[in-house]
Amino acid sequence: MRWSQAFIPTxxxxxxxxxxxxxxxxVRGGFIRRLMSGSWSLLPLGFRVAQKVEQIIxxxxxxxxxxxxxxxxxxxxxxxxxxxxWDDVEGIIVKMKDRRGADMLLAITHEEIFTQIATELSSYRxxxxxxxxxxxxxxxxxxxxxxxxRVREFTMKxxxxxxxxPAGLDVQFEAHRGAYKRIFERLGLxxxxxxxxxxxxGGRESVEFMVASPAGEDDVATCxxxxxxxxxxKATSRLDPITDEPWDGAPEVFDTPGIRTIAELxxxxxxxxxxxxxxxxxxxxxxxxxxxxxxxxxxxxxxxxVDGLEAQEVRPAHEEEIVSLMxxxxxxxGAVGLTGVRIVADPALEGRVNMTTGANQDDKHLRGVAVSxxxxxxxxxxxxxxxxxxxxxxxGEPLEVRRSIEVGHIFKLGTKYSDALSATVLDESGEERELxxxxxxxxxxxxxxxxxxxxxxxxGIVWPVPVAPYEVVITVVSITDDATLEAATRIYDELxxxxxxxxxxxxxxxxxxxxxxxxxxxxxxxxxxxxxxxADGNVEVVRRQDGTTETVAVAEAAGILVxxxxxxxx
RNA sequence: CGGGCUGUAGCGCAGCUUGGUUAGCGCGCGGCGUUUGGGACGCCGAGGUCGCCGGUUCAAAUCCGGCCAGCCCGACCA
Numbered sequence: 001m002r003w004s005q006a007f008i009p010t011x012x013x014x015x016x017x018x019x020x021x022x023x024x025x026x027v028r029g030g031f032i033r034r035l036m037s038g039s040w041s042l043l044p045l046g047f048r049v050a051q052k053v054e055q056i057i058x059x060x061x062x063x064x065x066x067x068x069x070x071x072x073x074x075x076x077x078x079x080x081x082x083x084x085x086w087d088d089v090e091g092i093i094v095k096m097k098d099r100r101g102a103d104m105l106l107a108i109t110h111e112e113i114f115t116q117i118a119t120e121l122s123s124y125r126x127x128x129x130x131x132x133x134x135x136x137x138x139x140x141x142x143x144x145x146x147x148x149x150r151v152r153e154f155t156m157k158x159x160x161x162x163x164x165x166p167a168g169l170d171v172q173f174e175a176h177r178g179a180y181k182r183i184f185e186r187l188g189l190x191x192x193x194x195x196x197x198x199x200x201x202g203g204r205e206s207v208e209f210m211v212a213s214p215a216g217e218d219d220v221a222t223c224x225x226x227x228x229x230x231x232x233x234k235a236t237s238r239l240d241p242i243t244d245e246p247w248d249g250a251p252e253v254f255d256t257p258g259i260r261t262i263a264e265l266x267x268x269x270x271x272x273x274x275x276x277x278x279x280x281x282x283x284x285x286x287x288x289x290x291x292x293x294x295x296x297x298x299x300x301x302x303x304x305x306v307d308g309l310e311a312q313e314v315r316p317a318h319e320e321e322i323v324s325l326m327x328x329x330x331x332x333x334g335a336v337g338l339t340g341v342r343i344v345a346d347p348a349l350e351g352r353v354n355m356t357t358g359a360n361q362d363d364k365h366l367r368g369v370a371v372s373x374x375x376x377x378x379x380x381x382x383x384x385x386x387x388x389x390x391x392x393x394x395x396g397e398p399l400e401v402r403r404s405i406e407v408g409h410i411f412k413l414g415t416k417y418s419d420a421l422s423a424t425v426l427d428e429s430g431e432e433r434e435l436x437x438x439x440x441x442x443x444x445x446x447x448x449x450x451x452x453x454x455x456x457x458x459x460g461i462v463w464p465v466p467v468a469p470y471e472v473v474i475t476v477v478s479i480t481d482d483a484t485l486e487a488a489t490r491i492y493d494e495l496x497x498x499x500x501x502x503x504x505x506x507x508x509x510x511x512x513x514x515x516x517x518x519x520x521x522x523x524x525x526x527x528x529x530x531x532x533x534x535a536d537g538n539v540e541v542v543r544r545q546d547g548t549t550e551t552v553a554v555a556e557a558a559g560i561l562v563x564x565x566x567x568x569x570x
Numbered sequence: 571c572g573g574g575c576u577g578u579a580g581c582g583c584a585g586c587u588u589g590g591u592u593a594g595c596g597c598g599c600g601g602c603g604u605u606u607g608g609g610a611c612g613c614c615g616a617g618g619u620c621g622c623c624g625g626u627u628c629a630a631a632u633c634c635g636g637c638c639a640g641c642c643c644g645a646c647c648a
Contacts, residue, residue: 092646092647092648142645143645143647411648512606513609531607
């Protein structure tokens with residue numbers, strides 16, 4: 001492509017509202033433009049990158065036996081009502097009616113439709129099956145951000161596997177784990193698989209692929225010693241044991257005027273250090289009022305409540321709800337002697353004695369509380385968020401917690417959808433069996449953003465060759481010098497003939513502008529062709545990644561670049 | 571959904587408090603000229619429903635009301 005003819009609206013100033021490096025650079029480099037909140041147009045450069053990402057995904061999916069198809073974006077409500085998700089995921093689904101008044105929706109994912117198609121499978125002889133498509137999803141996120149990182153409309157590769165039994169599902173799941181590993185390697189992403197919560201997808205087991213980045217929205221706990229890795233939504237840890245001072249007798253009420261927080265109480269009473277307090281949080285879990293108990297210095301992980309209590313809706317209780325349930329305001333709440341409210345406690349409280357907690361009367365607390373004696377715990381459930389430095393659950397070494405971008409997620413769904421939609425086959429003995437399903441997703445745009453987040457410097461993007469919009473840019477230093485333009489055009493033709501994707505910067509701009517633009521856009525290799533070098537029969541080859549420069553003979557330039565690019569194509 | 575802020579040329583902004591000729595500035599864009607191996611400069615020029623609707627007024631970008639859109643914080647989030 002000749003740059004002078006290309007639509008590459010590079011900006012030289014930062015967009016005012018950019019909130020992530022990839023957001024800023026993709027806009028600056030003319031890759032994307034916002035249409036509305038969470039919807040982005042892919043301009044020619046952005047589209048080329050997205051196409052390359054998609055092609056890599058296709059190749060790896062096909063390599064594990066995937067069959068590509070394409071399903072619609074607008075679905076009838078019917079099938080979503082059958083699986084129960086028409087109402088379950090209220091909020092993020094855009095719903096609409098057609099001219100006859102029939103309910104429809106924009107697809108947020110495609111389990112329902114793929115499963116419906118799978119009802120056409122009738123024999124175990126047709127299994128296993130692995131189907132996928134690259135299709136638009138629309139999720140009406142409350143607050144999109146980060147450019148392509150968190151959007152409402154996006155393209156996703158989603159694949160679905162169908163097997164006769166759990167063992168078959170395990171095989172497909174492991175095949176995806178391998179395919180995803182290769183995909184992310186080819187994309188230049190250092191993605192680590194971690195244990196994750198399945199969330200509203202349902203299912204029994206899921207693994208997320210995470211790329212460490214401050215722009216991410218998830219926290220991942222990892223152990224350098226043994227390789228344990230889990231999303232903090234799911235992660236557990238070993239805690240140092242605490243030896244409590246003995247306390248004989250019943251809990252004792254004491255006055256705590258104006259004291260509302262754990263920190264204030266610790267300050268107020270020297271025996272009530274945070275790890276000797278019980279944190280009491282009132283939540284409405286699936287409509288049921290629930291008191292959640294944690295150690296004072298621990299943070300609640302709401303997702304663990306969702307998963308552990310299998311609730312659709314989990315939210316903190318409102319002030320009025322707290323007062324009418326507990327008889328006191330937040331800040332003086334406690335579980336001692338409480339009845340009529342479900343009590344769920346974190347195991348870190350098990351066996352503890354001489355604890356301090358709210359007395360369920362405003363401005364009063366209790367000391368000397370023995371958890372097992374004084375509190376009627378209905379359910380013990382891991383509720384807390386692991387923190388950096390706590391012991392790895394597998395080996396005890398200190399955990400690290402890092403912000404990460406979720407670039408892929410694979411789920412073992414089980415029979416949830418095949419059950420709801422009667423997707424069954426007959427087995428060897430002629431018996432009807434439900435299909436065991438898995439679903440596996442990769443967001444294309446989010447991966448593009450993740451690549452930029454991890455491949456940029458102060459000058460701009462540094463694309464890995466496999467996803468670069470162009471592999472080589474030829475910078476023509478002076479287009480008014482015939483010999484220069486001729487030499488550059490010859491190299492351009494040679495590279496194109498060799499199958500290299502090359503951009504010829506034949507714009508009437510000063511060299512400094514061309515160098516800077518090529519760097520913002522992030523083309524991996526640049527050939528500088530100018531009168532100065534040509535006087536000695538040379539051109540310059542610069543590698544974007546590290547700025548290394550070499551001088552090569554004009555006649556050899558194309559051949560050298562072909563070798564370099566092909567070596568990095570993956 | 572709650573709180574805060576913003577909306578003026580393709581982009582970034584000033585003007586609004588205190589209403590009054592023709593609404594400005596920088597970048598970008600077009601023409602001409604000088605320049606040309608790291609983001610040049612001069613001259614000339616094009617480009618605007620001041621987010622939308624309504625109200626107040628002799629007069630509204632400016633004041634008032636409603637609506638819409640976007641951003642930030644929180645809630646929420648497969």
